[in-house]
Amino acid sequence: MDFSLTIMGTASARPVADKYPSAHVLKIHGRLFLIDCGEGTQLQLSRYGFSHVKIDRIFISHLHGDHLFGIFGLVSTMALMGRTAPLYIYAPVGFAEVLAFFMEHFGEGVIFDIIHVPLTSVNPQVIYEGRSVDVSAFGLNHRIDAFGFLFREKEPARNIHKWKIEVDNLTLTEIGALKRGEDVVRANGELLKVEDYTYIPYKGRSFAYCSDTAPFPKLASYLRGVDLLYHEATFAEDLHDMARTTFHSTGAQAASVALEAGVGRLVIGHFSSRYRDLNTILEEARAIFPATEIAREGMKFDIPLIRYSEE
Ligand SMILES: [Zn+2]
Numbered sequence: 001m002d003f004s005l006t007i008m009g010t011a012s013a014r015p016v017a018d019k020y021p022s023a024h025v026l027k028i029h030g031r032l033f034l035i036d037c038g039e040g041t042q043l044q045l046s047r048y049g050f051s052h053v054k055i056d057r058i059f060i061s062h063l064h065g066d067h068l069f070g071i072f073g074l075v076s077t078m079a080l081m082g083r084t085a086p087l088y089i090y091a092p093v094g095f096a097e098v099l100a101f102f103m104e105h106f107g108e109g110v111i112f113d114i115i116h117v118p119l120t121s122v123n124p125q126v127i128y129e130g131r132s133v134d135v136s137a138f139g140l141n142h143r144i145d146a147f148g149f150l151f152r153e154k155e156p157a158r159n160i161h162k163w164k165i166e167v168d169n170l171t172l173t174e175i176g177a178l179k180r181g182e183d184v185v186r187a188n189g190e191l192l193k194v195e196d197y198t199y200i201p202y203k204g205r206s207f208a209y210c211s212d213t214a215p216f217p218k219l220a221s222y223l224r225g226v227d228l229l230y231h232e233a234t235f236a237e238d239l240h241d242m243a244r245t246t247f248h249s250t251g252a253q254a255a256s257v258a259l260e261a262g263v264g265r266l267v268i269g270h271f272s273s274r275y276r277d278l279n280t281i282l283e284e285a286r287a288i289f290p291a292t293e294i295a296r297e298g299m300k301f302d303i304p305l306i307r308y309s310e311e
C-alpha cells in the first residue's frame with residue numbers, strides 16, 4: 001500500500017554536475033508513474049532501482065526540453081528490453097508531432113503501442129481512472145501550454161462497526177447497503193445512517209505536481225488539502241522579477257500556494273543552476289510554509305497510510 005515520490009532530477013533548464021533535469025517517480029500500490037522525463041532519466045531510474053519496464057504511464061507537464069528530452073532514450077531502452085505492454089503518455093497536444101518524428105526515425109524496434117493522451121483542459125479534468133488511483137490534469141501559467149497533475153488514491157469501501165451488527169440485528173441486506181454508503185430505512189421507519197454504522201478503513205492519499213508555472217489565482221483551489229505538493233521554485237526572491245518574466249516561481253511563491261491550499265507538506269525543486277546553495281530558497285519558503293523540503297536527487301517522500309479502526 002505504498003504511496004511515495006522519489007526525485008530523479010531537480011535542475012531547471014539543463015543538467016549540471018550533480019543535478020539532472022525534471023523527472024519523478026510516483027509509486028502507488030507497487031505501480032510506477034513517471035512524471036516528466038528530462039535528459040538522463042533512464043540513468044537515474046537505474047541508479048535508484050526502478051525497473052524501466054514497470055513504468056506504464058508517463059505524464060509530461062509541457063514540451064520544454066528539460067521535462068522531455070529523456071523520453072527518447074527511455075522508450076528506446078524499453079524496446080531493447082523487449083517491452084510488449086502498451087505505454088501511455090499523457091502530454092500536451094504538440095507531443096503528437098514529437099512522437100511521430102521519433103517513431104519515423106528511431107521507432108524500428110518499438111513493437112509496443114505508444115498511446116498519446118493529449119492534455120487540453122485548462123480546468124481540472126480526470127485523465128486516468130485506475131483501480132487504486134485517479135489522475136487529473138489542470139492548466140498552469142507558463143510560457144507555453146503546461147499542465148499540473150493531481151494523483152488521488154481511491155477511497156476504500158467502508159467497513160461496518162462489527163459490534164453494531166448484533167446490537168441492532170443488522171441483516172445481510174442492510175449491511176450491504178450501509179457498506180455501499182446508502183442509508184437504510186427499516187419497515188418501522190427507523191433510520192440507519194451510514195456514518196453511525198460504518199467507517200472508512202483508511203484515508204485516500206493525494207499528491208500534486210506543479211512545474212513549470214508562475215503563480216495564478218486559481219492554482220491553490222486545485223490543490224486543496226493534498227497530502228504532498230511538489231511545486232517548482234526556480235528562483236529565490238532576489239530574482240522575483242525574473243521569475244515573473246520567465247513564468248516561473250520563487251520558493252516563497254511556492255510556499256504561499258502551499259499555505260493557501262492547506263497542503264500537508266511541500267517539496268520544492270526545479271532550481272536554477274545559478275544557486276549553488278539552496279538554503280536561501282528554503283529559508284524564504286519555510287518562513288511562509290514551515291513544512292517545506294528541498295528536493296534532492298534520490299530523495300524519497302513517503303505519504304504514510306492513516307488507518308482508522310473501530311471505536
Ligand atoms: Zn522546466
Ligand SMILES: [Zn+2]
Nearest residue numbers: 062064142212
Ligand atoms: Zn518550462
